[in-house]
Each structure stands twice: as structure tokens, then as C-alpha cells.
Amino acid sequence: MIRTVTAAALLIGDELLSGRTQDTNLKTIATFIAPLGVQLQEARVVSDQPEAIAAAVNALRAAHDYVFTTGGIGPTHDDKTADAIAMAFGVSINVREDAKAILLAHYGGEDKLNEARLRMARIPDGASLIANPVSKAPGFQIGNVFVMAGVPSIMRGMLEDVGPRLRGGSVMQSLTLRCRGLREGDLAAGFAAIEERVPGVSLGSYPWFSPGGDFGVHLVARSQSPALLNEAAIAMEALARDLGATPERLGA
Amino acid sequence: MIRTVTAAALLIGDELLSGRTQDTNLKTIATFIAPLGVQLQEARVVSDQPEAIAAAVNALRAAHDYVFTTGGIGPTHDDKTADAIAMAFGVSINVREDAKAILLAHYGGEDKLNEARLRMARIPDGASLIANPVSKAPGFQIGNVFVMAGVPSIMRGMLEDVGPRLRGGSVMQSLTLRCRGLREGDLAAGFAAIEERVPGVSLGSYPWFSPGGDFGVHLVARSQSPALLNEAAIAMEALARDLGATPERLGA
Numbered sequence: 001m002i003r004t005v006t007a008a009a010l011l012i013g014d015e016l017l018s019g020r021t022q023d024t025n026l027k028t029i030a031t032f033i034a035p036l037g038v039q040l041q042e043a044r045v046v047s048d049q050p051e052a053i054a055a056a057v058n059a060l061r062a063a064h065d066y067v068f069t070t071g072g073i074g075p076t077h078d079d080k081t082a083d084a085i086a087m088a089f090g091v092s093i094n095v096r097e098d099a100k101a102i103l104l105a106h107y108g109g110e111d112k113l114n115e116a117r118l119r120m121a122r123i124p125d126g127a128s129l130i131a132n133p134v135s136k137a138p139g140f141q142i143g144n145v146f147v148m149a150g151v152p153s154i155m156r157g158m159l160e161d162v163g164p165r166l167r168g169g170s171v172m173q174s175l176t177l178r179c180r181g182l183r184e185g186d187l188a189a190g191f192a193a194i195e196e197r198v199p200g201v202s203l204g205s206y207p208w209f210s211p212g213g214d215f216g217v218h219l220v221a222r223s224q225s226p227a228l229l230n231e232a233a234i235a236m237e238a239l240a241r242d243l244g245a246t247p248e249r250l251g252a
Numbered sequence: 253m254i255r256t257v258t259a260a261a262l263l264i265g266d267e268l269l270s271g272r273t274q275d276t277n278l279k280t281i282a283t284f285i286a287p288l289g290v291q292l293q294e295a296r297v298v299s300d301q302p303e304a305i306a307a308a309v310n311a312l313r314a315a316h317d318y319v320f321t322t323g324g325i326g327p328t329h330d331d332k333t334a335d336a337i338a339m340a341f342g343v344s345i346n347v348r349e350d351a352k353a354i355l356l357a358h359y360g361g362e363d364k365l366n367e368a369r370l371r372m373a374r375i376p377d378g379a380s381l382i383a384n385p386v387s388k389a390p391g392f393q394i395g396n397v398f399v400m401a402g403v404p405s406i407m408r409g410m411l412e413d414v415g416p417r418l419r420g421g422s423v424m425q426s427l428t429l430r431c432r433g434l435r436e437g438d439l440a441a442g443f444a445a446i447e448e449r450v451p452g453v454s455l456g457s458y459p460w461f462s463p464g465g466d467f468g469v470h471l472v473a474r475s476q477s478p479a480l481l482n483e484a485a486i487a488m489e490a491l492a493r494d495l496g497a498t499p500e501r502l503g504a
Contacts, residue, residue, distance in 0.1 A: 116440030188368030
């Protein structure tokens, strides 16, 4: 039985929308959850505005099994995610003792845990903490929403604590054929016919060009059924050979 | 008079959500439109599903002055953006002669312009073409929506034809202070006070860590008023010095 479990990502921060910061968290999340049987199906990027964050969280958590947010949980005034999540869930938010204890141990005493740092111990009611192996200030899970840091190394660390909480479905497997010298326009008809013929497989083609003038297409098949994936792959290889290419199977 | 013009980006493609492809178009669009006085305020990433594309386009075009889409306008069956945009606008879509002429000239004759390639000349009614200086197949503009290719070099080329069509507002200017050795938790209170004191400036802080153990914070001020931006910058520099750092002004 194929069972599909979906997720959305919500990337939070003015710096992503101003172009100051190149996001990499989307790809990290997608590739972390895929082998666990959770498919990223949608993502949004919003600014540091509580109303925008709350509206996006509520839209996404209603539409998907899981939501992963990144950014906005630090100690400064522009970190508004925790309050926005509390607003979205209609719960209150306060400094929580277990979160405070983690920060106290890290900063080494009440005198160093100033008001700003204590903000990072403010957790919406009903949430559970997500461990932060890098800089200690925790993320949290509330309902089906996982709230993580924006700094890529910290976010990646938090995923280790998130992974075991996910109940995945059938894993979406993929296969890539590298076809040097092929053009999309030449293979499109045959390629579409394969997708129609093999149910439960979705096919995508991605042209590539190298600076030296070399070019080709990556043909990608994705399916939750290994047998159907293989059937599509064999048909794709035959198509590429018919068109004069020597297809090369790449890993995932 | 400050006039704010906003935009949204819609990034289309399964490959962005599977983690196969690292998007770079968001940052390219953001940094291209910012000096033209158009602020990217929101972005979404959706899969190659016409309904998802159309719903996102309709939500975004109602909320912003401009919408920029990338991806899904190639010749293969997984390129569904043009049809989805026609659906979103409630107009029909057909092969258009001016678009076909561009492709004919590029491919060198009717015999090479097969049915798949001709798909790239299908343009929603009422749209104007966007020139593609790289691979010729055009993008299009319909209403306040600019539909561009997903391949970064092609998308970047299309922006050259899009730029002159934008009517921007006041430019959001920014300034970054690099503060080595500072920690967010130590500057948070003073930093928040500056934002409260200087109206029309938004402040963000972004910690950085180098592999060698060096660390610090980038303090970023953004404003549509150069005078207020400078006022905030002077206050930020004083704050950093008070905390023992030697702030360094970086360009934008």
C-alpha cells in the first residue's frame, strides 16, 4: 500500500527576501525528510512580521501532515517567530523552566542570562522542546509544526531531534538519467508517453549546459513504487538510445 | 514622499521541493528589483501542478504590485506554467505567431519546430512577450505577472527585458555593520531601542561563526530614507563601540 505523507517549509526572515542571504535550508529539509517517507510539497518565504508568519503557519499546517519553520527564534527584537506561532495556535507564551535551565547551563549563571537571552526560553504553551546541539537555545514542536533556527548548521542539528518524531509514509524514490547531447524538444513526445504509460511515476526533464558548450538533459523519474520506477527507467533508457544518446544512470 | 512598491516571487518546480535543485533565482530577483524601487515581500515554492500554480499566482497578484514566476515554460509535459497562468487569469491560450516566429528563426525551419517545441509558443491571451537572449523561447507578461524560465542564466537574461517595465517606488537602502566578537544577546536591548527611536528603519541582526572559532554579528539597517538610515547607522556604531567592538561598515 502506498501511503503519502506531505510537509511544507516556512522560511522566515527579511534577509531571505532582500537577497542578503541565500537560503539553503529548504534543500536541507527536503533531502533530510525524503528518506523518512515525508515529501516536501510546498514552501513559503515570509518577512519578520508576526501576522505574515501566523497566517502562513495556519495555512500550511491545515494542508500538510508536517510543517517545518526556520528562522526568527534568536534573542533580538527581530526574532518574532515564537510569538507568531503562539498567535497562530491561540495559546499563550511564557518563559519555560526547562528551556531556561538549558540556557542557564550554557551561559553559566543568572547574571549572564539577560532579558534578551531569556527571550529564547519563551515557548508557546503545549509545545515540546527541540534540542539544539550547536548553540543550545532550543527550538520547539507544537502540534504538527516544528520550529527551528535559521542558521543552517543549527537548523541541521535540530533536524536530528525532529527525525525520530516523524511518522513517514512510502518513500518517494528517484532516479536520474544523464543524457549528454540530447535536447528537451527532441525527447518531449516520447517522454510524455512514458509518463502516461507507467502509472504512479512522475517524470521531469532538466536541461544542462556547461560553459564549454557541452549540453544535455537530466531525465528524472520519481515514484513511491520501486517496481514502477524501474519500469520507467528502462523505458527512458530506450528512448534516450533511440535518439542517439548513451544514457548514464546517476544515483538518486 | 516615501512610496512602497512590493512584489512576490513564485518558484515553480518539483525539483526545488525534492531537494534536487538549489534555487538561486529568489536572490537574483530580489537583488535585481531592489535598486529599481521594488521590494520582494513574499515568495512561494510550488510543484508542477496547474492548480497549485494558479492558486498561488492568484493569491500573490492580488496582494502585490508585481509577481515574478520562474520555471515550467519549457517544451516537455512537466512544463505546466503557461497553462496554469491562463487558468488563473481565466483566458485562453494558443500558439501565437510572434512567439512562433522567434522559435522558427532559432530552430531553422518548420521541420525542426516539432510539436513539443511549439508548446513554447503557447502564450495566454492578452500577454506580451518577454525576450529570452539565451535560448530564445520567450517568457511573457500578463497583467502584473512576469513569467520567466527556471534555468538561472535564462531567467537572469529575461530580467533585462522586465526591468524597464517596472514602475518602482522609493528604493529600500541598506547598510551592514560587521561587529567582530559581539554576541546578539549582549546587544539586543540597545539594538531594539534604536529601532524604536528611529522611525522608518528596520533593523536585523545576523550572527556569524567562522570554522576557526571566530564569531560576531552583522547588524543590518534598512530604510527608504537615506537620512534615517544614516541616523540609525551612527547609533548602531555607538552601540557596538560601547560593547567593546570595532564596527566596520560594509557596502549595501
